[in-house]
Each structure stands twice: as structure tokens, then as C-alpha cells.
Amino acid sequence: MPDKEVSDFSLQRVECPVCEAVWLNGQHVWRTGNRGDEETLSNLVCGIKEDPRCINSKHIKGHIYGEKDTWDKRSNSIRRKLKEIEKDA
Numbered sequence: 049m050p051d052k053e054v055s056d057f058s059l060q061r062v063e064c065p066v067c068e069a070v071w072l073n074g075q076h077v078w079r080t081g082n083r084g085d086e087e088t089l090s091n092l093v094c095g096i097k098e099d100p101r102c103i104n105s106k107h108i109k110g111h112i113y114g115e116k117d118t119w120d121k122r123s124n125s126i127r128r129k130l131k132e133i134e135k136d137a
Contacts, residue, residue: 062103065101085116089106095111095112
């Protein structure tokens with residue numbers, strides 16, 4: 049019987065003890081399954097509850113990555129959309 053071929057595939061899963069964010073093989077992944085990034089995660093999640101146990105290597109207390117998604121950007125987008133709806137009504 050020939051030797052069985054074995055794959056060297058492995059999966060490393062790391063979870064933050066604070067917010068339960070997940071990294072698969074070093075890549076942040078949102079709960080939706082979409083690929084994430086640590087800077088957006090920092091803006092939207094890590095900064096809400098500053099905790100020394102946070103494992104996000106990109107999180108800097110009080111820092112906002114301005115080119116990434118933020119709660120202010122989301123809020124402004126919703127306001128603009130509401131104005132459009134009101135204007136069309």
C-alpha cells in the first residue's frame with residue numbers, strides 16, 4: 049500500500065478575550081466571514097472599551113485611523129441618506 053499523502057495545511061485561530069474578535073492565520077475576520085483589518089477594528093470596537101487585554105496589535109489608545117471606517121463616518125452617511133429620503137418624500 050502506498051504512503052498516504054498528508055497535507056501541511058494548518059489553521060491558527062486567535063480570539064480577543066475582550067471583544068471576541070477573531071484572527072485566522074494572522075488575518076482579522078469579521079463575524080460575517082468577511083476579511084477585516086485591525087485599524088478599522090480599532091476604530092469601531094477596541095476604542096469603545098479600552099482594555100489592556102486587547103490583542104489587536106494596531107490598537108493605540110485614543111488614536112483614530114482617519115482613512116478607515118469610523119462611527120462618525122457611519123453616522124454622517126446615515127444622516128445624508130435620511131436627508132435624501134426626506135427630500136424625495
